[in-house]
Amino acid sequence: MTLSDLRRDDWARFTPRQRMMRYAAFLATGLVIAWAITSIDVIWPWVWDAPQQMGDLFARMYPPDPENLPSILAVLWETVNIATIATFFAVFISLPVAWLAAQNTTPNRATLWLGRFILVSSRSINTIIWALLFVAIFGPGVVAGIVAIMFRSIGFIGKLLGEAIEEIDPRPVEALEATGASRFKVIAYAIVPQIMPTFWAVAILRWDINLRESTVLGLVGAGGIGIILQGAIDTFNWPEAATVLLAILALVVVGEIVSALLRRRLL
Amino acid sequence: MSRPDTWRRPPFIANPVLRWTVYLGLSAYIIWTVATLPINWERVTEGVVRAQRIFNGAFPPSFERSGLLIDGFLESLKIAILATFGGVLLSIPIAFMAARNIAPLPIYYFGRAIIIIARSFHPVIVAIIFVKAVGFGPLAGVLTLIVYSIGFVAKMLAERIEEIDFGQVEALRAAGAPFLSTLVYAIFPQILPRQVGLTIYQLDSNLRASAVVGIVGAGGIGSTLANAFGRYDYDFALAITMVIVGAILISEAVSGQIRKRI
Numbered sequence: 001m002t003l004s005d006l007r008r009d010d011w012a013r014f015t016p017r018q019r020m021m022r023y024a025a026f027l028a029t030g031l032v033i034a035w036a037i038t039s040i041d042v043i044w045p046w047v048w049d050a051p052q053q054m055g056d057l058f059a060r061m062y063p064p065d066p067e068n069l070p071s072i073l074a075v076l077w078e079t080v081n082i083a084t085i086a087t088f089f090a091v092f093i094s095l096p097v098a099w100l101a102a103q104n105t106t107p108n109r110a111t112l113w114l115g116r117f118i119l120v121s122s123r124s125i126n127t128i129i130w131a132l133l134f135v136a137i138f139g140p141g142v143v144a145g146i147v148a149i150m151f152r153s154i155g156f157i158g159k160l161l162g163e164a165i166e167e168i169d170p171r172p173v174e175a176l177e178a179t180g181a182s183r184f185k186v187i188a189y190a191i192v193p194q195i196m197p198t199f200w201a202v203a204i205l206r207w208d209i210n211l212r213e214s215t216v217l218g219l220v221g222a223g224g225i226g227i228i229l230q231g232a233i234d235t236f237n238w239p240e241a242a243t244v245l246l247a248i249l250a251l252v253v254v255g256e257i258v259s260a261l262l263r264r265r266l267l
Numbered sequence: 268m269s270r271p272d273t274w275r276r277p278p279f280i281a282n283p284v285l286r287w288t289v290y291l292g293l294s295a296y297i298i299w300t301v302a303t304l305p306i307n308w309e310r311v312t313e314g315v316v317r318a319q320r321i322f323n324g325a326f327p328p329s330f331e332r333s334g335l336l337i338d339g340f341l342e343s344l345k346i347a348i349l350a351t352f353g354g355v356l357l358s359i360p361i362a363f364m365a366a367r368n369i370a371p372l373p374i375y376y377f378g379r380a381i382i383i384i385a386r387s388f389h390p391v392i393v394a395i396i397f398v399k400a401v402g403f404g405p406l407a408g409v410l411t412l413i414v415y416s417i418g419f420v421a422k423m424l425a426e427r428i429e430e431i432d433f434g435q436v437e438a439l440r441a442a443g444a445p446f447l448s449t450l451v452y453a454i455f456p457q458i459l460p461r462q463v464g465l466t467i468y469q470l471d472s473n474l475r476a477s478a479v480v481g482i483v484g485a486g487g488i489g490s491t492l493a494n495a496f497g498r499y500d501y502d503f504a505l506a507i508t509m510v511i512v513g514a515i516l517i518s519e520a521v522s523g524q525i526r527k528r529i
Binding site for chain 1: 388
């Protein structure tokens, strides 16, 4: 855009071609939304009714019933343990997977694809589905929950760590290789220090996510606070359900504060 | 000055007393928690047999009832589209409320509170509550994912609004423009690119989440999956899972491409 363009009376922000493209995009979006609204299987009176129904539900929840607070807090602590232990082990398991899935460290093409396959299958299956499988294996309880969260976290941590390994500065690696350092020493002294900040950031982030994820494990019987929530909802004990929801809210907020503090101290 | 012969990496925490206290405390916590895990080995061996039976039942995956599969999938897509549309629309005013440089303090806290509450609850929990309130089906799914979208889009958008160049806002205010004109001419053009990127990301994210909220009865492919599991149709369940995974991979690739071009 030149100065004379700006002085023109009929200045326009977009060229006609750009304007056409924008209108086309708007039109396409509108059509897709219209298709979804008209063909979705919704009973419309229920939609108009929804605010009233929600209000009714919240009225039933108030005031929250603190009677079972001790047992709720005990299960809340169990939820924290599930998230923490699962994150701890997932971090260790994802280290070799990340090493396999990074193009510059993996030994050969077959191992690269093996690493990528582990990452993709771990990430694309949801925690709840992993939990269903492990409840079948370990029986209902905390163990199934920990393993489910672990299996889901490996893909996330491994992917981000793998990307961090691919972005490292190759010169320290070459320098160490030139001195005849062993493979293990190259990893320990040239790669690990470079990915340490990412490692901590990813571990803390995943712990924060896992706290939220472990609140729903109980719904399929894999331990944590979800069990109490499900019980309260099934028996229409809404005041207790409200207490559980407040406990989850507090847990997540505290988790966010803790992870923010850790992030500031470590990074 | 004498130099040591061997170099050591500087320790992670400089104070040795604090360092070892942290290490010991952490190890004690982990050992204690793992040691007290209630693992019933008899149940595990039993479970391995059961898992084997599930796997045997699941292979080969059955695409016989692909009509049901496609219907469930289209419903998930509709849920994701409507929830993204509604969620993004609602996110814009909430993001303005939660931006420190635009909103007065009480409104700012109110906006932040909405975002924190929307983000804190896992979509499955929100879905259970909506299913109880408005009944089974895609409506509960749409409402759930609207809440889920607000938690993410409003948060990111509020951060973007806090980063805008305030010069343009001041220029319009100096010219005596009313509040709404300031929004439309000074703020929207600055946040629009981020808004479009977030919307595409959220559509992708909602498509994934719509598969999970269906497990508790909120419509879409998740409901189809839960039904197949409940009826021990493991081969159909595996087929559904494979389609979900494939769809997620495709939508991830597509949204990545679109965001790269914007």
